[in-house]
Amino acid sequence: MSTALVNGVALRYEIHGEGFPIVLLNGLGGNRKDWYEQVPVFSQHYQTITYDHRGTGDSNKPETGYSIDQFADDCIGVLDHLDLEQAHFVGYSMGGRIAQAIASRYPDRVAALVLAATAAKPNALNLYSLKLGAYLYKNYGPSAAASVGPLVDFTHSYFAKALPVLVDKLGAVPENPMPLHAFMGHVGAIEGHDTSGVLGSIRSPTLVVIGDQEWLNPLPDANALVEGIPDARLQVITGASHGLIVEQPEQFNQCVLDFFCEYHRLADGLSLS
DSSP, X not given: OEEEEETTEEEEEEXXXXXXXXXXXXXXXXXXGGGTTTXXXXXXXXXXXXXXXXXXXXSOOOSSOOSHHHHHHHHHHHHHHTTOSOEEEEEETHHHHHHHHHHHHXXXXXXXXXXXXXXXXXXXXXXXXXXXXXXXXXXXXXXXXXXXXXXXXXXXXXXXXXXXXXXXXXXXXXXXXXXXXXXXXXXXXXXXXXXXXXXXXXXXXXXXXXXXXXXXXXXXXXXXXXXXSTTEEEXXXXXXXXXXXXXXXXXXXHHHHHHHHHHHXXXXXXXXX
């Protein structure tokens, strides 16, 4: 684990593998370890970068500065720290919102874009889940907030599959992975996110990935991304809901690798046939 001092905040990151860089952006309440199904696979082909957003994991947890645009600026700061001009970005859930902000505000830094289980703006169910999670966290702690998933049938399989692996890798699930002010900051960032008006400015080839059982950011949200981004396509993962990166990692990883391979073949002027 290494440290990048970005916008006055120490962000912890890891790099695995060599080659063209991929940046993996995790979702609300998660951290860089959420990508345990992807890093061993992607790092065989690419330099794979994971980091903890401000307020999460081993990164600093400032009292203020939580917004999707700030998270995007932080990510670009990590790239600057690593002297990387351009990268592929894979954003999951809230990370997909950050990836949209990066692609619209820093188009020259994005080679290709993957948006997984995400949306251009929060829908009514997003807002309900966020408010319920915030209430549980504030009144009963982070363990109760984690139960918002099963309570509203949200990513139950994600928690069921992810937590045992994290316990095995970390020894224990942290009792307080995010302080209350950071959790509420992330909630507010999602509530205030809306890139629907700037999707047309995203120039990067984009793959929108959704599980066929997704309902938190359902198919209409995915279709809105595909319709709004000029060079976007849709990929549906079978047998997956919101937690597709751990529910169906083989399907997810393969479609992402195929998409990036196609990008590089086209960039090199090679035929896809």
